[in-house]
Amino acid sequence: MTRSADHFVILGGGTAGWMAAACLSRLLFRVPGSPKRVTLVESAEIAPIGVGEATIPSIQDMLRYLNIDEADFVSATDATYKLGIRFRDWRVAGSDFFHGFGELGPTIENLPLFQHWLSEKIAGRPVPPLEALSMSAQLALNNRFAKPKQDGNSPLFMAGYAYHFDAAKVATYLRDYAEAKGVKRIEGHVAEVALAVDGSVNSLRLTDGRDITGDFFIDCSGFKGLIIEKALGSPFEDWSHWLPCDRAVALPSQSIAPLQPYTQVTARDAGWTWRIPLQSRIGNGYVYASRFCDAAQAEQTLRGALESQPLAEPRQIHFTPGRRREAWVKNCLSLGLASGFLEPLESTSIHLIFANLFRFFDHFPRDIDSAVLRQTYNDRSVREIEEIRDFLILHYWASARRDTPFWRYVTAMDIPDSLGAKLEAFRTQGKILADYYDLFKPASWMAIYDGMGFTPKAPDPLADLVPGDFSRRVLQNVTQGIRQAALAAPPHEASLAALLRRPLSPV
Structure with a gap:
């Protein structure tokens, strides 16, 4: 007999738990009289980890899905705009480069503009800094902000942005949203996870004796993995060999x-x-x-x-980089720290929460006996987190620093075969092996390759098919247009004040 997935029980609050509750309420409560229910169990005694307060542009997918007004969100969460990441001292002491959101110029003759730029650089001809091709980088480095435009003729078409915010305030904001939609919150501490005869989760027993039964459970209990690991036995795959940072x-x-x-x-x-x-x-x-x-x-x-x-006083945080072997087991999906953790170097933690939520929605089960959906979900979630892992490893392994034991270790360590293949393709012919399904697109890989001083032996062969004078003319025109658009944009603080329709508090 099948068991319908009608009652969803989320264990744990914080950003992951309340993001799951908000998105589930938006998904499940659209039909009046639906039997679907969402309950969230959290304990006030357990403080959230809250390592990161920065995001990447995909955060806007969640805001659009929830129909959240940007001004309301920015005001409630103490947010500012984010156009990318500035890296200092990474290649060598004194180095400085920028990973901007969005594109590195338009596509020209079926190639990204940065490939034409790379071809010129390999040939030994003078080129501007790579960040001159990034609309977001030029805005950021001039402390200005403007939103991307849909007009493909404007340099702002190539920009991208995200937010910095207070993670605790985001969790509160999403809690208010979810409870207003009908999510039930239960205060309590889990003492035991009760399993059914078939090994699926039946209920959560709280320390006060209450049993919280459900059909489908979402484990947002952090590194403890109270359901996914402690009850269902899904092991954690430790990536400390490649990502040795384990404290903050x-x-x-x-x-x-x-x-x-x-x-x-x-x-x-x-x-x-x-x-x-x-x-x-x-x-x-x-x-x-x-x-x-x-x-x-x-x-x-x-x-x-x-x-x-x-x-305030400093707060120490311990973590282990890696992923859950299976993030979805039986009738339990793990999210956030319970499913895996990658250090916040490229601000991917919050992305992985809602990316996996949306992936779960694509594989949403009619009942809890859904082995095919589980396997497909697990395979695709592994692919994404391993791609992000490889991108983070590149930041360390490619450095030219050898000045401390840490940097000597990370620059000499073995790397995954998947990253080795990407490096080989780039080194030999400028190819960047990233596709539509990857979070970090070719422009992001190019920013790190160049920032770390990696130059291929030869350019992408397609660049050889474009006349050099044409590429040089386009490069000059595009970089000039980006520079002018950046300087014409309002200051970051003025853009925030205009969004909020009030002056920012004085500092």
Whole structure:
């Protein structure tokens, strides 16, 4: 006898839990009289991890899906705009490059403009910095902001943006949204996960004796994986060999002007520090490898990196990079930290929550006996997180730094075969093996390759089929148009004030 998936029980609040609740309520509660229900169980005793406060442009997919007004969201979550990431000291001490959102120029003669730029560079001819091809980078580096335009004739067509925000306020915002839609919240601490005869989850038993029964369970219990690991036995695949950073220390500080529309990450002796500007404060942190640095050293490094007075005591966070072997087992889907974790270097943690939610919606089961849907979901979720893993590894392995034990380790370590294949294709003929399904498109890989000083032996063979004078003329015209559009855009803070229809609080 099949068991319908009508009652969804989410274990854990925080960003992952309330994002799941909000999106499920939007999906399930559209038909009056539907038997579908959503219950969220969380304990006030368990504080959320909240490592990251930065996102990537795909966050807008969630806002559109939930029909959330951008101005309301930005106001409620202390948000600022984000146009990309500035990397300092990554290739060598003193290096500085930008990974901007959006494209690196338009497509010209069936090739991205950056491939024409690369062909000119390989030939030894003078070219502008790669970031000159990025609309988002030019806006960010001039502390300006403008939204992308649909007009393909405008350089703003190539831009992209996301947000910096207060993760705790986002969870509260989504909780209000979900509860208004009809999600039921239960305060309690889980003592036991009860399984049915067939091994599926039957109920959550709380410490006060209550049993929370359901048809389908979503595990957002963090690294503990109370359902997916403790009850259902899905093991965790540890990626510490490739991503040795396993600690973070976070410390907010006073806001200072101007509010930069980008995340800044700076390489340090045993990892990297982040700087994330919100409306009311700056989020700072140091992600580091505990085998190369202890907690006291990490805190000292972070305090030395602050540009303003701290607002709280530092908070230490422990994590293990990797993924759940199977994120969906029986009638349980794991999300957020329960399903896997990758350090926040490219701000992918929140993306993976709603990307996996939307992937689950594509595989939404009629009943809990859905082995084919589970397998397909698991295969596709593995593909995405491994692609992101490889992209993060590139940031370390490709560095020319050898000045500390940490950097000597990451630049000499073995890498996954999948990344090795990408590197070989780029080294030999400028090919970037990223496709439509990958989160990070060719422009992103190109930004890191170039920022790390990687130049192929030969350009993409298709670039040889385009006359050089034509490529040079297009490069000049596009970079000039991008520069002019960036300087004509309003300052970041003015754009925020216009969105919120009020002046920003003085800093």
